[in-house]
Amino acid sequence: MSKTVFEKGRKGRGGDFIPPNDCPDHRIDLPDSRKTPIGLPQVGEQEVIRHYMDLASKNYSIDRGIYPLGSCTMKYNPLINEEAAGLAGFTGIHPRQRAEDVQGALEVMFELESALCEICGMDSFTLQPAAGAHGELLGMMIAKAYLEEKDPNRKTVLVPDSAHGTNPASVALCGFSPKTVRSNDKGLIDPDELGREIDDKTAVLMLTLPNTLGLFEKDIVEIVEMMHSAGALVYMDGANMNALLGIIRPGEIGIDIMHLNLHKTFSTPHGGGGPGSGPVGVKEHLSDYLPIPRVVREGDSFGLSHDSQRSIGTIHSFFGNFNVFIKAYAYIRRLGAAGLREASENAILNANYLMSILKDHFDLDYPGPCMHEFVISARNLKKYGVRTVDVAKRLLDYGVHAPTVYFPLIVDEALMIEPVETESKEDLDRFAEFMRLIAEEAKNDPELLLEAPVNTPVRRLDEATAARNPDLCWPFD
Amino acid sequence: MVPKDCTFTKEHEWVYVEEGMAVIGISDYASGELGDIVYVELPEPGTNVKQMDPIGTIEAVKTVADIFSPVSGEVTEVNEKVIDSPEVINSDPYGEGWFVKVKMEDPVELDALFSYEEYQEFLGEQEPEDSEENDDEEE
């Protein structure tokens, strides 16, 4: 059990990093000055390091092992990307420095935008959104601004029942109303069903391609045509782009707006909760609505344009998560076109391989080739008194991270698995073997699952009490 | 309140009528399905509600569900106990776990609801809800 940093150290320790004030000292008596102690830790530098190393030892990470979380694309985070992003020429620039002093930064942004346009078949990209959900919100804002000029009655956004929760949440945050489209028994959108949901209030269809079952919409061409004929737009949630690099370009199949997750497809680290980056790409007819400022090329140099007119405004203090762009751009430059395609092909192969093994031990509702991820269900183990949550917790005892659980909502007792291309065959086999063993344990000794995990720094936590009486900060005496 | 004396909605609320006042709560089936209840949000006294309007929410650790009013009328009392100790909804859903009292507009509305036996039959046809744990991936 780890003490908090507040319980360590001693009064007077810590804090010796800057030289004493060499300027004429101005003692200032501020109105309303702080008269109470803040309550920050008082620990020496060595103790800070030991504290965080202790915490680090309790974290699972990609550096430790496989992370087969569906739609998260937990691929290897290349170290060279971290090094590049750590150069003082990047970390030390202030966003209000004049363009002449930040040509390198503007170049990275411009070139990354171009590369993403090429990869996705879109006409323009903005790097402003700080995460995928942020990108979804921006996408909705752009759609709204565009459609409002033509027909202000467009108020509904169609969202499949397999969609990630951020989709309807982003729709609502923008002032649209989400409307659910049911998937058919193949887990896909049925054009006839879609036709029944479209009306003169429909603004956008928000699709994830491939969808959260790892399946590509086989009727995509027809679906896009239907939406466009109805005067609506098609938005693509690009969280699953790792299945499509060099294989399909969303812009070419009629997608009007899309977002990407650099912290998924483009190898930038997840960081235990960010920072991510959710660039948004649009086709020509929507380019005017992108947020400002835009990076522009002027001959041999780069600048920033604040020309607004139809822009939806801005959704970030400055340009987005710049330091993350460097890592994504380094990844794209390292891999090149062939490497990106290879990434998707191997992601698809790894997923199908794992699926072919696991289908013998779990329920597979959607057989047939998947793309880069697939969904199985542990409902076949319910008769032994165990559920998906118990399978997940038992995997932790085997030293690997569990897949995504209970999502997508359309499969009960779901386990959503995305092995990613950077995992080796041996690691996939190991994971499959653990899953097989756990299915056996469910049958022969379900207590092992119900009591799991036992090998981790803590066991299952009482979330109910934490939700009834949240303890959100360490008490200050 | 004894379950057999209650009327039920298809959303699993029970209602028990006591001198023109409807006392409302949720069934043990619902509280069982939800799991450990951590929080309830209920309307203020004086609020007017219509039959099957969502009037509040009930939260478990990883689920949230709407509470629907079985009857139309005015909310006269709110049970502070379930707000302070929501776990009582799990332990005593028909007793201390009541939510609100509503002064009914029209007792005829009760006819549209299930009797205890009809509710049991209705439950027999249900598939258990997959309501636990909604862990998810990043965006």
Next chain:
Amino acid sequence: MSYIQNTDEDRSDMLRSIGASSIGELFETLEDGILVEDGLDLPPPLSEAEVASLFRRIASKNHPASCMASFLGGGIYDRYIPAVVRYVLSRGEFYTSYTPYQAEVSQGTLQAIYEYQTMISRLTGMEAANASLYDGATALAESVIMSCAIKRKSKVLVPRALHPGARAVLESYSKGKSIDIGEVPFLEDGSLDTGMLERSIDGDTSAVVISQPNYFGIIEKAPEISDLVHSKGALLVSYVDPVSLAVLAPPGEYDADIVVGEGQSLGNPQNFGGPLLGFMATKKSYIRKCPGRLISGAVDKDGSRGYVMTLQTREQHIRREKATSNICTNEGLCALSAAVYLSALGEKGFREVAVQSMSKAHALHSMLSDSTYCDLPFSGEFFQEFVIRVSVPAADFCTRAREAGVLAGIPLERDFPELGNRSLLVAVTEKRTKDELQLYRSLIEEIGGSDE
């Protein structure tokens, strides 16, 4: 190569297992005509060594403020970041880990963020803080949305002297929620016009936002404003500079309802404005309405203390369209940097940073006050930033100062045309030295004098 470990042999084995003869067969079901025909038109792949030299080349085209005498502020500051922060952040256990949904194997991240929440709570004097939002600007937008939800009203008042980026983001977010934004001007001394504020609050006002200090660096009369706002039945949202909280009364003391701000100053490099760190703190009674992740202490099956994400029913993955926000990925590593920074500096060191920033800013202000070539338009008390009006257009002044290695400040005309084209926002942090201040003063004389 794509960091793929599997060889052709591995792939053949796997294909054989699946019963497919090629990978292409696996996406055969995709319609012809939608598949990419020619490859992507991108520059050819590079080896790691070539990537390293490419980025060194690109980086060398930047002249970072961190290596100059930078007086640039406006929410993003050049501060000293201890080596221990970079070290902890370099650990793969933190940066390659995922969101802590499986709490049992994420106790490192969870405890670190719990400690971060605690530090933000203590700094702001509020009961609870969340695990981070994208930046100060979106945190402000979220706090306004939250206020409107709490009060069920849709008008909000913001100061004219608010960070322009925050204002712009608020405007964009407000459209979707039909929130009406009213502006409260500043007075001659640079502070908020409280008389005008009083006249502007009405029955539809859910919240009043104050910026403390405001964008011009001026310290507002927060307790008085708080009393006024509350007496009129509105909520008070304080948009604050985190370092100022070491020396200014924390918002909890003047009964703020929600506190937000930009946390970049806390252990995060300037990074050309991203990633940043939006912090939010509020009262426990509002916690169910706030966005973002929340980490709680908890007890496990054996009675041991641990940490877990809590109140997830507010969030998008459960509440979907009724969620308090759509946020999922936030700024975890930036929050971690803040926690390490505040742990390393501690009570003493952090206060020292604030005091030196304030002291040096006042030293420069004093040095400039008797120059004939610049004037100081606002007389209000300030923290670490102030406005000067130079004798030539501000943009020219900055260009010429730049030649001497000085980044003189942020020209204000674009965002505040009413201040004219000679106004600059000057920030002084603990990193500035006596020599740099004197250099600034001599540039004022030189550039001002050269135009006579």
